[in-house]
Amino acid sequence: MAEKKLSGAGLRGQSAGETALCTVGQTGSGLTYRGYDIKELADKAQFEEVAYLLLYGKLPNQTELDGYKAKLKGLRSLPAALKTVLEQIPADAHPMDVMRTGCSMLGNLETEQDFSEQNDHIDRMLAVFPGMINYWYNFSHNGVRVDVDTDADSIAEQFLWTLHNKKPEPLHVQVMHASLVLYAEHEFNASTFTGRVCASTLSDIHSCVTGAIGSLRGPLHGGANEAAMEMIENWRSPEEAEDKIMGMLARKDKIMGFGHAIYRESDPRNAIIKEWSQKLSEQVGDEYLYAVSERVEAVMWREKKLFCNADFFHASAYNFMGIPTKLFTPIFVCSRVAGWTAHVMEQRANNRIIRPSADYTGPESAEWVAIEDRD
Numbered sequence: 098m099a100e101k102k103l104s105g106a107g108l109r110g111q112s113a114g115e116t117a118l119c120t121v122g123q124t125g126s127g128l129t130y131r132g133y134d135i136k137e138l139a140d141k142a143q144f145e146e147v148a149y150l151l152l153y154g155k156l157p158n159q160t161e162l163d164g165y166k167a168k169l170k171g172l173r174s175l176p177a178a179l180k181t182v183l184e185q186i187p188a189d190a191h192p193m194d195v196m197r198t199g200c201s202m203l204g205n206l207e208t209e210q211d212f213s214e215q216n217d218h219i220d221r222m223l224a225v226f227p228g229m230i231n232y233w234y235n236f237s238h239n240g241v242r243v244d245v246d247t248d249a250d251s252i253a254e255q256f257l258w259t260l261h262n263k264k265p266e267p268l269h270v271q272v273m274h275a276s277l278v279l280y281a282e283h284e285f286n287a288s289t290f291t292g293r294v295c296a297s298t299l300s301d302i303h304s305c306v307t308g309a310i311g312s313l314r315g316p317l318h319g320g321a322n323e324a325a326m327e328m329i330e331n332w333r334s335p336e337e338a339e340d341k342i343m344g345m346l347a348r349k350d351k352i353m354g355f356g357h358a359i360y361r362e363s364d365p366r367n368a369i370i371k372e373w374s375q376k377l378s379e380q381v382g383d384e385y386l387y388a389v390s391e392r393v394e395a396v397m398w399r400e401k402k403l404f405c406n407a408d409f410f411h412a413s414a415y416n417f418m419g420i421p422t423k424l425f426t427p428i429f430v431c432s433r434v435a436g437w438t439a440h441v442m443e444q445r446a447n448n449r450i451i452r453p454s455a456d457y458t459g460p461e462s463a464e465w466v467a468i469e470d471r472d
């Protein structure tokens with residue numbers, strides 16, 4: 098087998114277009130949304146403020162935020178036909194497949210007829226996705242048709258409320274806001290680029306988002322938060338974790354939740370979600386999961402100079418809030434749909450079909466062989 102080519106592969110280091118939405122790693126390990134530092138946004142903003150910033154180009158004032166949240170609250174209901182589809186999907190389906198199907202079904206029921214309608218469809222997806230995944234989860238796993246028309250004040254609260262079928266505690270809502278803010282946008286990552294490629298053909302908004310969901314599902318991208326949880330939940334002490342990680346590194350296994358395509362020293366989202374994970378760990382009286390996670394972080398840095406990306410401490414944080422592991426990546430969708438669709442709008446506003454070239458590595462010419470003469 099030819100040696101794996103890393104430099105330049107995966108379009109690394111090449112600019113594939115322009116964006117005014119986000120900078121990743123421009124100042125070493127920094128991350129900004131429309132110029133605002135991620136630390137400040139995660140600390141001070143509700144997710145709806147960040148979605149508004151990405152989609153409408155400015156932070157909303159109080160009246161605008163109140164109006165936006167009221168609009169989103171009014172868009173939560175699931176169409177009956179979507180509920181029927183969700184009820185057909187088995188409990189052992191992958192929840193990201195449920196998100197993909199649910200988004201696509203919504204596009205069948207409420208098709209974008211014209212780009213002038215894009216904002217309404219985007220707001221509808223933002224409002225409906227948390228209830229959609231939890232309706233499926235509760236029906237398929239518990240036989241319960243959860244009421245998604247809750248009194249929740251925000252998307253963060255709506256996710257937890259429709260998952261557990263009760264009003265969540267304020268600390269958990271606060272963590273969910275921070276988590277949704279952290280996951281909302283990240284320049285030309287794989288799923289966003291998928292969405293932009295789709296948008297560049299002048300396709301509809303649900304197709305762009307459905308494709309992006311498919312790209313986010315993979316363990317090298319959004320699926321890493323679930324994969325990290327499946328790894329750390331097996332270990333009961335930091336010592337056991339260190340031992341197992343050393344073995345995995347010796348076998349050249351990939352450690353999910355570590356490394357990044359762009360950042361070289363650290364992922365600025367990690368310190369923020371790590372702090373929340375520690376707080377939650379204390380709240381629930383966790384005896385080993387946080388300590389295990391910290392030891393994995395230390396060993397990975399010591400052995401490989403690899404750092405935690407946004408996904409690693411999200412695993413323990415979500416676990417402490419009683420969120421089933423299989424729903425981790427769908428939460429990422431509920432957030433990143435803001436970034437994806439802001440990119441679709443940006444692509445549409447200045448579009449040329451995305452169609453790069455390839456370096457051909459096949460045979461120069463081949464001679465036709467009749468079917469009966471082939472090996």
Ligand SMILES: CC(=O)SCCNC(=O)CCNC(=O)[C@H](O)C(C)(C)COP(=O)(O)OP(=O)(O)OC[C@H]1O[C@@H](n2cnc3c(N)ncnc32)[C@H](O)[C@@H]1OP(=O)(O)O
Pocket residue numbers: 101103316317318319321350351352353354355356357358359403406407408
């Ligand atoms: C929100 C997000 O999507 S963040 C990313 C989530 N994904 C993960 O956590 C999955 C684990 N991490 C990885 O697979 C990678 O680090 C990626 C996909 C994130 C980035 O990939 P690249 O840009 O190719 O990474 P980079 O050039 O730094 O690494 C090259 C080599 O470093 C090593 N390396 C990088 N990350 C890891 C890791 N997590 N564990 C072990 N080795 C690693 C590997 O030897 C890799 O070569 P390989 O592709 O042949 O295995």
Ligand SMILES: O=C([O-])CC(=O)C(=O)O
Pocket residue numbers: 121280282283285286287318358359406407
């Ligand atoms: O930027 C990337 O390649 C992956 C990532 O961290 C994200 O999408 O949040």
